[in-house]
Amino acid sequence: MTDTTAPAQKSGIRFTGAFHRLLAFSGLIALVLVFSLASPNFMQTQNILAILQATAVNGVLAIAVTLVIITGGIDLSVGTLMTFCAVIAGVILTYWGLPMPLGIIGAILAGTASGLISGTVVAKLKVPPFIATLGMMLILKGLSLVISGTRPIYFNDTPGFNQIALGSVVGQIIPAVPVPNGVMILFAVALLASFVLGKTALGRYTFALGSNEEAVRLSGVNVDRWKIGVYALSGAIVGVGGVLIASRLNSAQPALGQGYELEAIAAVVIGGTSLSGGRGTVLGTLIGALIISVLANGLRILSVAQEWQTVVTGTIIILAVYADILRRRNL
Amino acid sequence: MLNRRTLLGAISAVAMLAASTPVMAQDNYDIALISKGFQHQFWQAVKAGADQAAADLGVTVTFEGPETESQVDRQMDMLAAALSRQPDAIGFAALDSQAATPLLQQAQDAGIPVIAFDSGVDSDIPLTTATTDNVAAAALAADVMAELIGGEGKVAIVAHDQTSRTGIDRVEGFSNRIKEAYPNIEIVSVQYGGGDQLQSTEITKSILLANPDLKGIFGANEGSVLGVANGKQELGSDIVVIGYDSGAAQKAFIESGVIAGAITQNPVGIGYQTVQAAVSALKGEELPEIIDTGFYYYNADNMSDPQIAAVLYD
Numbered sequence: 001m002t003d004t005t006a007p008a009q010k011s012g013i014r015f016t017g018a019f020h021r022l023l024a025f026s027g028l029i030a031l032v033l034v035f036s037l038a039s040p041n042f043m044q045t046q047n048i049l050a051i052l053q054a055t056a057v058n059g060v061l062a063i064a065v066t067l068v069i070i071t072g073g074i075d076l077s078v079g080t081l082m083t084f085c086a087v088i089a090g091v092i093l094t095y096w097g098l099p100m101p102l103g104i105i106g107a108i109l110a111g112t113a114s115g116l117i118s119g120t121v122v123a124k125l126k127v128p129p130f131i132a133t134l135g136m137m138l139i140l141k142g143l144s145l146v147i148s149g150t151r152p153i154y155f156n157d158t159p160g161f162n163q164i165a166l167g168s169v170v171g172q173i174i175p176a177v178p179v180p181n182g183v184m185i186l187f188a189v190a191l192l193a194s195f196v197l198g199k200t201a202l203g204r205y206t207f208a209l210g211s212n213e214e215a216v217r218l219s220g221v222n223v224d225r226w227k228i229g230v231y232a233l234s235g236a237i238v239g240v241g242g243v244l245i246a247s248r249l250n251s252a253q254p255a256l257g258q259g260y261e262l263e264a265i266a267a268v269v270i271g272g273t274s275l276s277g278g279r280g281t282v283l284g285t286l287i288g289a290l291i292i293s294v295l296a297n298g299l300r301i302l303s304v305a306q307e308w309q310t311v312v313t314g315t316i317i318i319l320a321v322y323a324d325i326l327r328r329r330n331l
Numbered sequence: 332m333l334n335r336r337t338l339l340g341a342i343s344a345v346a347m348l349a350a351s352t353p354v355m356a357q358d359n360y361d362i363a364l365i366s367k368g369f370q371h372q373f374w375q376a377v378k379a380g381a382d383q384a385a386a387d388l389g390v391t392v393t394f395e396g397p398e399t400e401s402q403v404d405r406q407m408d409m410l411a412a413a414l415s416r417q418p419d420a421i422g423f424a425a426l427d428s429q430a431a432t433p434l435l436q437q438a439q440d441a442g443i444p445v446i447a448f449d450s451g452v453d454s455d456i457p458l459t460t461a462t463t464d465n466v467a468a469a470a471l472a473a474d475v476m477a478e479l480i481g482g483e484g485k486v487a488i489v490a491h492d493q494t495s496r497t498g499i500d501r502v503e504g505f506s507n508r509i510k511e512a513y514p515n516i517e518i519v520s521v522q523y524g525g526g527d528q529l530q531s532t533e534i535t536k537s538i539l540l541a542n543p544d545l546k547g548i549f550g551a552n553e554g555s556v557l558g559v560a561n562g563k564q565e566l567g568s569d570i571v572v573i574g575y576d577s578g579a580a581q582k583a584f585i586e587s588g589v590i591a592g593a594i595t596q597n598p599v600g601i602g603y604q605t606v607q608a609a610v611s612a613l614k615g616e617e618l619p620e621i622i623d624t625g626f627y628y629y630n631a632d633n634m635s636d637p638q639i640a641a642v643l644y645d
Contacts, residue, residue, distance in 0.1 A: 039416075046437075047415035054408040150525075152427065166433065245404055249430040255401030293408075300412035303361070303393045306369055 023323060024271055024287045031291060035298035042301050049180065051290075051297045056165065056182035057082070057245045059289040061260060062267035063193045064237035066285045069268055070197070071230050072210040072277025073122060073129035077114070077136035078238050079260030083253070084140040085111045085242025090153030090252035093161065100158055107246075108239035114140065115235020119228035141258060148254040155250050165247035182244050186286075189240055194282045196233065206230050210277025267292055270320040291316070359391055362609045363413035364422035364602075365406060366396035367449060372644030373576075373598050377449070380602025381422075388610050394602075396424075403427045410434045420444045420609035428453035444612040448605040450496065459618040461604040463596040465497050468626040469504030469551070472573045472594050474512070475628055476505075476547050479571045479591055483515035484546035487538045489559050491526035491552045498523070501551040501575065519545070524555055531558020532565070539566050547571035553578050556593065560584045577643040585631055592630030597642050600624040 035042040061078045068075040085107040093103035114136065121132040155161040164181060171178025197203035205226040208216045217223045246252045271288030273280025295316060299309040364381055368374040378394040385392035395413075397405040403426045413421060414437055421443055425431050435456045438445050447457035476486060488505060492498040502521055509516050520538050524531035531550070535558055539545060547570050548563075550556025556574030560581075563570055574581050574593030584590040601624045608618055629639045 041415050041417050044415060047412075050408070050411035050415055054411070057404065154429065248407070249403050249427065251403075251427065251430065253401055253403050253427070255399070256403065259398065259402075296408065297412045297415070300393075300395065300409065301416045303391070303416065305393070306395050 023327070024284055024291070024320070027320065028287050028291050028294065031294050031298065035294065035301065038298075039301050042298060045177070047297065047301070049178065051293050052183040053165075053180050053248075054297065055289050055293040056180070056186045057241050057248070058260070058263055058267060058292065059186045059286055060189050060237060060241035060244060061264035062271075062285045062289045063189055063282055064234040064241070065261070065264045066268050066271075066273050066280055066282060067193065067197070067206060067230050067234045067237075068129070069265075069273050069275060070206050070210045070277060070280045071227060072213065073227075073231075074133065074265070074275070075118065075231070075234060076130065076133040076261050077118060077140055078234075078241075078264055079257040079262075080137050080141040080144065081111060081114050081235065081238045081257075082241045082245060082260065083255075083257035084114065084144045085239045086246035086252035087144045087148050087153065087254055089243060089246050090155065091147060093155060093158045094153050097157065100161060103158070103161075104164075104243050107242045108236050111235040111237070111239025111242065112232050113235070115232040115238070116228060118235070119231030122231065123224035123227040137258070137261065144252075144254040144257070148252065150254060152251040152253050155246065155252075162247050162250040165244050182248060185240065185244060189237055190282050190286050193237065197282060202226065202229055202233070207278055210274075210279070212278075263292065264289075266317050270317060272324055274324075288320075291320075359389065360419040360610060360613055361416070362390055362392045362420045362422065362606060363416065363418040364392060364394045364448075364605065365409050365413055365424070366394060367400050367406070367424045367426050369394075369396035369398065376598035376642060376644060377602035377605075380599035380604075381606050382602075383599070384603040384606035388606065390606065390610060392606055393418075397426070400426060403430050407431065407434060414438060414441070414443070417441070418443065419613055420446065422446045422448055422605040422609055423452065423457070424449040425452045444609065446605050446608045446612065448601055458612050459608050459620060459622055461601055461608055461622040461624050463601070463626055464621070464623040465500035466504035466507075467623070468575075468594045468596070469501040469549075470508035471626065471628055472549055472575070473505045473508035475592060476549060476571060476573050477509070477513045477516060479573075480516070480546040482513060485517050485519045485542055485544060486547045486549065487520040487522070487542070487545060488518065488549045488551060489531050489534055489538070489555045490521065490523050490550075491555050492523055498551065505549050505551075524558055526552050526554035528554050528558045528561065531555045532561040533558075535559045535562025536566055539563070539568050539570070545570055547573065549573045550590075551575055553581060556581060556590060557584070560589045564589060577645075579645040582634065582643065582645070585629075585634065588631065592628055595627050595629055595639070595642050597625040597627065598644070599642055 061082060065075045065078050088110040089103040089107040092098050092106040118133055118136050121127050122129050167181050168178040169181055209227060213223060267288035268285050270291055271284030273284060295313055366374050366377060374396055381392050381394055395409045406426050407430060411434060421438055423445055432454060435445060435454055439456050445457045447460040449462055451460045488502055490498050490502050506518050509518055519542055522534045524534045548559045550559040553576045557580055559572050563572060572590045574590050577595055581593060585592060604622050604624050608622055611618060627639055633639050
């Protein structure tokens with residue numbers, strides 16, 4: 001049964017996804033054009049790199065939360081989980097003095113473990129995802145503060161750690177475009193997540209769970225296991241985000257993170273992923289994250305007052321989702 | 332098609348907003364201030380001072396800061412965007428000096444003068460730092476304490492920590508002044524409660540129980556002094572309490588007499604002098620290493636004076 005429904009599902013998604021991608025993408029292009037015309041300082045290599053750098057962490061978090069949202073769930077814990085993973089890397093590298101790869105692996109494992117817990121609470125204990133991950137958000141925030149003693153953990157004893165996000169392998173090959181490694185990692189995560197969603201059983205069930213969980217369950221599939229799997233993968237991706245932010249700041253800042261989940265969710269929604277599940281693309285989310293950073297950066301370059309920046313960003317989010325509603329009505 | 336038009340509508344709204352921002356004249360300096368916070372009363376007071384200076388000196392000032400004082404990465408994004416804008420000068424209050432170093436280096440390479448404000452930046456890139464002289468401010472607290480307890484007896488200090496610059500400066504400023512000027516006053520205890528109200532309460536109670544003849548306690552920041560006031564109330568003590576900064580709770584304690592009075596920094600002055608220093612730097616004038624932005628002692632009597640009320644926050 002799943003064999004017959006899944007391909008139909010996929011082709012439908014491919015079509016609507018492509019259409020919306022076009023819409024979000026033209027929005028991004030329009031923003032870039034407007035800002036380029038408004039200020040000669042916008043379209044400069046250094047500024048474009050700054051925008052990409054600002055997108056890296058939010059982009060990774062948004063991709064993580066995209067997976068969960070496609071299943072019809074939500075994850076409010078991505079912001080503080082990112083911080084928790086950064087703190088775990090700090091404990092491994094700075095407190096214990098272990099080599100750098102172990103810190104990176106530890107952070108990703110911590111994210112995976114947290115995802116397993118969230119997924120289990122949602123799937124097995126039947127706690128609604130909103131509440132389960134709200135709880136996890138607070139638990140992780142508290143644990144980060146406890147473990148770090150509320151002080152930042154610096155990575156000064158791990159030379160090269162800040163190169164994970166700030167260094168540029170691309171720049172060593174093509175000096176004219178020193179794209180930071182953090183951005184390349186974001187692209188790598190996006191490719192990986194797209195592959196999982198498009199080419200694997202986990203991806204197929206991610207969409208199926210969001211479309212009609214009951215139908216999947218009735219067809220004899222172990223729904224809980226797949227759902228926990230999605231949350232775990234999402235957590236692992238957040239772990240990558242934790243490494244990125246720790247590397248960029250060369251420190252794990254334990255009080256950071258709350259509020260970042262909303263920005264990630266905003267990127268997902270702007271990118272055309274439906275909050276009711278069953279529909280969404282990683283590319284759309286990536287574009288959504290870029291729209292948010294371009295908007296923030298461009299408004300700053302134009303010296304728009306901070307109060308108004310927030311108003312404009314909010315307006316764009318609503319308009320983006322409204323455009324999505326109109327599109328669905330027209331279909 | 333309708334969809335795309337909707338989105339284009341949004342984009343043109345942005346464009347209109349962009350067009351409405353003032354076009355800068357050549358001689359009008361563009362100064363970007365990146366602060367540690369934005370909507371907090373303290374930072375809004377700093378912004379008010381900066382706006383005032385901008386009006387007085389005929390320059391353009393933008394003021395931005397992250398939502399909370401923990402969002403170090405957001406502050407970096409703001410600093411990066413400010414650099415791309417190519418302002419004439421930058422004012423910067425670092426949340427984390429180390430994280431900001433690469434961007435400050437960029438500013439220096441681009442020949443953009445940087446003025447540090449509030450807390451210093453651990454770097455030689457900023458030309459000057461506009462900040463409160465915490466040592467002198469805490470010495471004023473010591474003078475007031477001495478006067479209120481009659482120049483003799485035992486006092487104690489409850490501070491936030493012994494690692495931050497403000498923690499060190501305020502404790503040293505208070506205790507050195509007592510040692511130099513008031514030989515009959517003895518500091519029996521200096522304790523650290525992390526700026527946490529509850530912890531500072533427990534510390535205060537233990538100090539009071541250990542020293543029944545204690546005359547007064549200096550609380551070195553908002554959280555510390557609130558703890559001292561709580562401890563004093565819980566034990567029904569009548570010691571003299573001197574605080575630091577403001578905030579609704581501390582102001583209420585001062586009005587009810589639990590806290591005798593407090594030192595307030597001058598956030599308006601911090602903003603004003605930062606912009607002034609930036610303009611001086613652009614004109615090639617010499618700047619001192621530190622610009623003292625001033626501080627006041629306030630109590631229930633002068634709390635509503637316009638000059639004091641302007642620098643207090645809730």
